[in-house]
Amino acid sequence: MVAVIVVVVVVALVLLSAGVVAAVRISGRSKRHGSVAGEPSAPPIPRQPRPPAERSQPDVETPSVEELEELLRAPDVEVATPPEPEVVERPRLRDRLARTRGTFSGAFGRMRGHKIDDETWDELEESLLLADVGMVTTTRLLDALRSRAKEESVTEPDGLIALLRDEVVALLAGDAGDRALHMLPDEPNVWMFVGVNGVGKTTTIGKLASQRVGDGHRVVLAAGDTFRAAAADQLQLWAERTGGELVRGQEGADPGSVIFDAMAAAAGRGADLVLVDTAGRLHTKTNLMEELKKLRRIVDRTPGALKEVLLVIDASTGQNGLVQAKQFADAVDVTGIALTKLDGTAKGGIVIAIQAELGIPVKIVGVGEGVGDLIEFDPHEFAAALFADD
Ligand SMILES: Nc1nc2c(ncn2[C@@H]2O[C@H](COP(=O)(O)OP(=O)(O)O)[C@@H](O)[C@H]2O)c(=O)[nH]1
Numbered sequence: 312m313v314a315v316i317v318v319v320v321v322v323a324l325v326l327l328s329a330g331v332v333a334a335v336r337i338s339g340r341s342k343r344h345g346s347v348a349g350e351p352s353a354p355p356i357p358r359q360p361r362p363p364a365e366r367s368q369p370d371v372e373t374p375s376v377e378e379l380e381e382l383l384r385a386p387d388v389e390v391a392t393p394p395e396p397e398v399v400e401r402p403r404l405r406d407r408l409a410r411t412r413g414t415f416s417g418a419f420g421r422m423r424g425h426k427i428d429d430e431t432w433d434e435l436e437e438s439l440l441l442a443d444v445g446m447v448t449t450t451r452l453l454d455a456l457r458s459r460a461k462e463e464s465v466t467e468p469d470g471l472i473a474l475l476r477d478e479v480v481a482l483l484a485g486d487a488g489d490r491a492l493h494m495l496p497d498e499p500n501v502w503m504f505v506g507v508n509g510v511g512k513t514t515t516i517g518k519l520a521s522q523r524v525g526d527g528h529r530v531v532l533a534a535g536d537t538f539r540a541a542a543a544d545q546l547q548l549w550a551e552r553t554g555g556e557l558v559r560g561q562e563g564a565d566p567g568s569v570i571f572d573a574m575a576a577a578a579g580r581g582a583d584l585v586l587v588d589t590a591g592r593l594h595t596k597t598n599l600m601e602e603l604k605k606l607r608r609i610v611d612r613t614p615g616a617l618k619e620v621l622l623v624i625d626a627s628t629g630q631n632g633l634v635q636a637k638q639f640a641d642a643v644d645v646t647g648i649a650l651t652k653l654d655g656t657a658k659g660g661i662v663i664a665i666q667a668e669l670g671i672p673v674k675i676v677g678v679g680e681g682v683g684d685l686i687e688f689d690p691h692e693f694a695a696a697l698f699a700d701d
């Protein structure tokens with residue numbers, strides 16, 4: 312009997328002391344957990360499997376499993392989880408063009424009630440101008456439409472609308488040139504992005520990086536906008552998000568040197584595409600254009616090929632975008648247009664004006680702020696979206 316009591320007392324003492332030791336260890340970890348930045352960091356604590364006995368001590372105040380896990384986690388060790396591949400569905404141009412389409416569908420609705428008369432032509436002209444097709448291109452379209460309507464004896468508004476759609480497609484597809492984004496195999500290809508501040512250069516680069524990395528290319532993003540550190544930070548976020556590699560310089564660094572470094576990095580890492588972001592301050596317009604010419608020369612001198620100079624235009628600026636485009640196209644040989652923000656604007660008709668008046672192909676269009684909101688431009692899809700009834 313005495314022996315039994317002695318055993319019980321010894322077991323109780325052992326349990327009690329185990330509880331005290333556990334409490335001391337836990338409070339030590341808690342202190343480390345609250346360490347401030349700058350303190351020497353604690354070495355990572357290896358995770359040990361917990362013995363089942365730890366859980367079966369109801370009378371010692373033990374932390375819950377979740378609390379223990381939290382406490383045992385070394386505060387300064389971050390386990391890098393690879394970014395989840397974003398599921399990107401191609402947006403429908405038709406959905407995103409809703410506001411521009413609204414301008415046309417309203418006018419078409421009013422036209423349909425009666426035979427073609429002066430009012431019909433006024434409605435058409437007004438809707439084209441409202442959609443920022445611009446006077447020059449609107450006049451050209453309507454002149455073509457009048458002679459075709461006469462030739463083909465079209466008397467019903469629906470016939471006229473169908474003809475207008477044809478004319479828009481013809482104008483867009485006619486002398487469009489080539490809408491492909493070009494790359495040569497087995498060498499670094501350079502695509503340079505130019506345009507005024509805020510039009511969407513950096514965002515478009517991010518979206519393209521995502522597409523091309525997804526297609527198996529190795530992409531370098533060159534932060535050639537060195538005026539503001541925030542510009543490179545923004546590009547860095549896109550690089551992290553898309554799996555591209557960023558090359559950046561100090562704030563105020565010579566953008567040319569960043570491009571140089573980017574080309575060297577691309578060659579060294581076997582990257583086949585370098586997307587070059589540039590600054591777009593308009594108030595130093597002459598300098599901006601000179602800077603762009605210089606960057607072009609640098610790219611021309613480095614190994615690798617300058618395959619695209621893409622002028623980024625914000626569709627919501629309508630006819631102003633056209634004026635900008637003319638200035639840029641005079642300074643650098645622009646190979647194509649990236650037209651952004653076609654979503655949410657009623658001025659989508661600017662696509663037609665750009666194509667008709669500049670003769671530079673619109674290659675890609677931005678239809679939202681998301682990573683997947685960039686689509687290659689297709690005149691037939693555009694016309695179908697514009698003339699859809701609903
Ligand atoms: N709605 C919409 N917003 C866009 C699009 N492209 C860019 N943006 C937004 O426009 C703003 C300026 O873009 P940013 O890339 O910084 O322009 P940058 O100054 O030319 O580099 C950002 O808020 C972008 O999210 C687009 O296609 N649609």
Ligand SMILES: [Mg+2]
Pocket residue numbers: 512513514536542588
């Ligand atoms: Mg930018």
